[in-house]
Amino acid sequence: MTEHLAALQVVIPLICAPLCMLVRYRDWSWIVALFGSWSCLVISWLLLQQVMTGGIISYHMGDWAPPLGIEYRVDTVNAFVLLIVSAIGAVVTPYARESVRAEFGVNRVYLFYTSYMLCFCGLLGVTITGDAFNLFVFLEISSLSSYVLIAMGKDRRALTAAYQYLVLGTIGATFIVIGIGLLFAETGTLNMADLAERLADKPLSRTIGAAFGFLVVGISLKLALFPLHLWLPNAYTYAPSVVSAFLAATATKVAVYVLLRFLFTIFDVKLSFGVMPLDSILLVLAVIAMFAASAVAIFQPNLKRMLAYSSVAQIGYMILGISFANVNGVAAGILHLFNHALMKGGMFLALGCFFYRIASVNLDDMAGIGRRMPWTMAAFVVGGLGLIGVPLTVGFISKWYLVLGAFERGWWFAAALVLLCSLLAVVYIWRVVEVAYLKPAPENAPDIEDAPPSMLIPTWILIGASIYYGINTDLTVGAAKLAAQQLLGAG
Amino acid sequence: MAAVGLYNYWIVVFLMMAGFYIVIAHDNLVKKIVGLNVFQASVFVMYITFGKIQGGTAPIIAEGITTYSNPLPHVLILTAIVVGVATTALGLALVVRINEAYGTIEEDEIHVQDEES
Numbered sequence: 001m002t003e004h005l006a007a008l009q010v011v012i013p014l015i016c017a018p019l020c021m022l023v024r025y026r027d028w029s030w031i032v033a034l035f036g037s038w039s040c041l042v043i044s045w046l047l048l049q050q051v052m053t054g055g056i057i058s059y060h061m062g063d064w065a066p067p068l069g070i071e072y073r074v075d076t077v078n079a080f081v082l083l084i085v086s087a088i089g090a091v092v093t094p095y096a097r098e099s100v101r102a103e104f105g106v107n108r109v110y111l112f113y114t115s116y117m118l119c120f121c122g123l124l125g126v127t128i129t130g131d132a133f134n135l136f137v138f139l140e141i142s143s144l145s146s147y148v149l150i151a152m153g154k155d156r157r158a159l160t161a162a163y164q165y166l167v168l169g170t171i172g173a174t175f176i177v178i179g180i181g182l183l184f185a186e187t188g189t190l191n192m193a194d195l196a197e198r199l200a201d202k203p204l205s206r207t208i209g210a211a212f213g214f215l216v217v218g219i220s221l222k223l224a225l226f227p228l229h230l231w232l233p234n235a236y237t238y239a240p241s242v243v244s245a246f247l248a249a250t251a252t253k254v255a256v257y258v259l260l261r262f263l264f265t266i267f268d269v270k271l272s273f274g275v276m277p278l279d280s281i282l283l284v285l286a287v288i289a290m291f292a293a294s295a296v297a298i299f300q301p302n303l304k305r306m307l308a309y310s311s312v313a314q315i316g317y318m319i320l321g322i323s324f325a326n327v328n329g330v331a332a333g334i335l336h337l338f339n340h341a342l343m344k345g346g347m348f349l350a351l352g353c354f355f356y357r358i359a360s361v362n363l364d365d366m367a368g369i370g371r372r373m374p375w376t377m378a379a380f381v382v383g384g385l386g387l388i389g390v391p392l393t394v395g396f397i398s399k400w401y402l403v404l405g406a407f408e409r410g411w412w413f414a415a416a417l418v419l420l421c422s423l424l425a426v427v428y429i430w431r432v433v434e435v436a437y438l439k440p441a442p443e444n445a446p447d448i449e450d451a452p453p454s455m456l457i458p459t460w461i462l463i464g465a466s467i468y469y470g471i472n473t474d475l476t477v478g479a480a481k482l483a484a485q486q487l488l489g490a491g
Numbered sequence: 492m493a494a495v496g497l498y499n500y501w502i503v504v505f506l507m508m509a510g511f512y513i514v515i516a517h518d519n520l521v522k523k524i525v526g527l528n529v530f531q532a533s534v535f536v537m538y539i540t541f542g543k544i545q546g547g548t549a550p551i552i553a554e555g556i557t558t559y560s561n562p563l564p565h566v567l568i569l570t571a572i573v574v575g576v577a578t579t580a581l582g583l584a585l586v587v588r589i590n591e592a593y594g595t596i597e598e599d600e601i602h603v604q605d606e607e608s
Contacts (some may be wrong), residue, residue: 097603124522133567133570136571137570137574140574140577144574144577144578144581145524147581147585148581151585151588156589156592156593157605158594159585159588159589160589160601160605162585163520163585163586163589165581166578166581166582167514167523167527167582170527170531170578171511171527171530173574174530174531174534177534177571178537181534181541184541184563184564188561190526190563195526217515395573431528
């Protein structure tokens with residue numbers, strides 16, 4: 001049983017998806033999804049333990065030996081990302097029950113769980129696979145199902161947002177296929193470990209250079225790196241609350257992982273950052289993303305859109321860490337991937353609670369909400385403190401390592417910019433706090449209770465984790481550093 | 492005669508740019524999907540082309556034959572075609588829903604309606 005864990009990680013949600021479709025009745029399909037996401041969490045936890053003690057796991061699909069067969073390869077980096085994705089899935093599914101029932105037509109609930117499980121399966125597959133073409137197939141499974149999930153939003157603008165995402169996402173995926181194809185033409189293999197070995201022996205040819213360019217641009221589209229982020233704000237704003245929370249916490253994170261995998265494992269660090277001037281390109285784009293997106297977030301009347309722009313800025317931090325190309329910097333990128341998933345996932349879930357009660361996430365409707373829904377608003381504020389990077393929250397830990405990485409690289413100005421950009425986060429979080437706590441509720445406001453426990457508890461699990469891992473950093477920093485060392489080839 | 496030998500790759504580049512241009516330049520949502528299809532098709536042609544080995548035959552073991560074409564790109568492209576079909580189907584389904592919701596499939600008119608609401 002234990003030797004098949006790597007396959008089960010993907011197979012379980014893949015089987016759960018059609019099951020959700022077949023049972024049709026909404027609570028049953030919810031139970032199937034709950035089973036799928038929780039068993040995936042257990043599996044990813046076991047995998048991480050195995051990798052930490054026993055080293056890299058290599059699973060041969062159908063017993064075909066790599067490089068001919070498809071290999072699932074788990075090392076510290078993707079074991080950590082698997083844990084993030086499945087943990088978010090396991091927290092979001094219980095929350096989904098009430099929220100989905102309120103936001104979807106009763107008859108469409110099972111369709112939500114079907115596409116949700118497919119998306120979950122795709123994201124886990126992208127993370128676990130050791131085969132470049134397999135990665136593309138899983139990427140498309142997760143993308144296609146996320147277009148469907150976004151289009152399920154009630155507002156008709158959800159449809160145009162999903163369409164825009166479909167067009168840009170397909171262009172990104174096609175760029176990735178072109179890149180993989182060119183690598184295949186050059187080396188004759190698709191297995192990632194094998195690709196890395198064969199590329200190391202070859203001098204830089206125009207084919208490899210073109211493959212590198214296509215891959216970087218394609219993956220950057222998927223992870224919404226400025227200026228390729230245009231699909232993200234609308235998609236997150238008009239998607240159903242559960243979907244925004246799930247995608248914000250997982251989809252872009254998995255794309256960041258893919259970027260790490262290609263830059264550091266398949267191409268060499270020397271090629272990515274030595275021959276190609278990618279470090280300075282990423283540095284500039286990341287800094288613009290941090291400032292431009294944070295500045296735009298300040299002026300958004302819709303809180304979901306505000307958080308979406310803030311996501312673009314936070315992705316900037318992750319890419320900034322990667323652009324340092326040293327252990328502290330890359331570790332900060334990976335750490336922030338985990339930490340941001342907790343904070344942003346929790347904050348989007350809190351917005352879902354507001355939407356459940358007052359059917360709006362506009363700042364104007366939030367007056368006095370801090371007293372009307374105290375627990376939900378408190379969760380939102382604690383998450384916001386994390387985004388700012390206040391000590392004792394996870395945001396502080398990632399920024400700490402980011403600054404360390406910047407000094408190690410000798411880019412002290414980047415460290416200064418990180419701190420400066422945190423001030424912008426203070427502004428957009430404070431706007432919400434001011435309206436929610438200091439403004440009186442309108443006279444005719446109906447009496448509302450706080451969100452139901454089945455929604456509040458998952459929200460607080462994520463927010464609580466964002467505090468816990470801000471104080472106890474053994475697991476996260478340890479795993480992130482080990483992962484960074486593996487990627488950079490120093491460990 | 493290198494330029495002629497690379498005939499297929501010229502086609503690939505032309506199709507890729509044409510498809511990409513349609514996606515960017517057209518306002519009609521269905522035309523955008525068609526452009527996306529042309530764009531994807533160019534990649535299929537590229538994969539098939541570099542699977543061909545000069546003088547190679549179909550990859551079935553037979554006496555007296557030593558050179559075979561590589562069958563792997565064909566298999567990969569079968570998968571990519573399936574993905575492309577799924578994307579097209581989903582894209583067109585979205586266009587149908589957009590048409591129901593807005594009464595138009597022209598992007599500029601949709602923008603105008605969104606501005607008003």
